[in-house]
Amino acid sequence: MRIVRYVTVIVVLLLIAACGARNQQPTVAITVDEAWVRPALASGNTAAYMRITNHTDIPITLTSISADFAGIVQIHQTVVENDIAHTQHLENGMRIGAGETLNLQPGGYHVMMMNVQQALNEGETVSISLTFDNGETMTVEAEIRNGTAEVE
């Protein structure tokens, strides 16, 4: 019966170790991937798209986005009503629920980039910075390419 006691002790120790390991997981709150920007003319407008995931168990709001190559950068949503399209500024940012992923994609949410200072040509890469209300700021690299609304 001694063996049982040993096994129990080992199992308990392993469980404690597992819990500890779980708590030591890298504390990445937010990840951003698949960022891309559509090509643009100098002094023109364009849009950036990406996927943002909130890994925490509390909602986080994307409050602002900036990029040094554009005069104005805002979070927008394309609205199509009765087949009439326009773009709407989301002044309060965008809330990402606990554990949720937010897709900024053609035809929906997008990063509106106005007064682009120099032409953005396909194949180049640019940096975009995001600020969240949990105090986190991150800079992502975005590829310039001609994506479409369908299969990316």
Added chain:
Amino acid sequence: MKGRNSWLVYLVGSITGAIVLVAIYIAYLLLSTPQQTPLIITSEAISDGITEIEPPLPMSDFTLTDQQNEPIQLSDLAGKPTLLTLGFTHCPDVCPITLGEMRNIHELLGGNADNLNFVFISVDGERDTPDILRDYFELLRVDNFLVGMTGTPEAVRELSAEYGVEFIYNEADENDNYDVSHTAGMFLLDANQNWIRRYTYGTLAQVIATDIEQILVND
């Protein structure tokens, strides 16, 4: 008593009369509003996102300027069906999406694409000069097949009304950047420039290409 009764009759009568008049007025408003905005005179939805214009509607000719800075008339393109859309180059999302779909349709049609005109008409002639259109088409890789047309907002407003297209210039910001709300989607004219199809914004390129392929075969 008799006098009081007739006063009551008058009161009830006039209230009833007023209610009837208001009801007639409301009914008139409800019934007349839809008739004031005929978007498509006769149409039939034949598939998801595709509306057939039946009978085909002859469209007026118009003259604008193309991306080579040359005058261009719609009738210059007669002899082949024409797929056209309206938009503007400062449009961040919907217009480049639509042009990307046109690029997909062009690719999907393969060799048949040569039997179709692809046209982009700017609703923002103030900013969209022929040079801007040319550079923009190159950037979006649609320059090898797309015919751009631009002109004064008045000229474009007149022709677009015929397609039921509306556009509104929204307030400019401090950098003079403004959005243009406009009707999205695509329009198809037959080789004789009669309007035959309306493709709602968001219709898959594959669905449009298949529809056009059948039209090209029957042409």
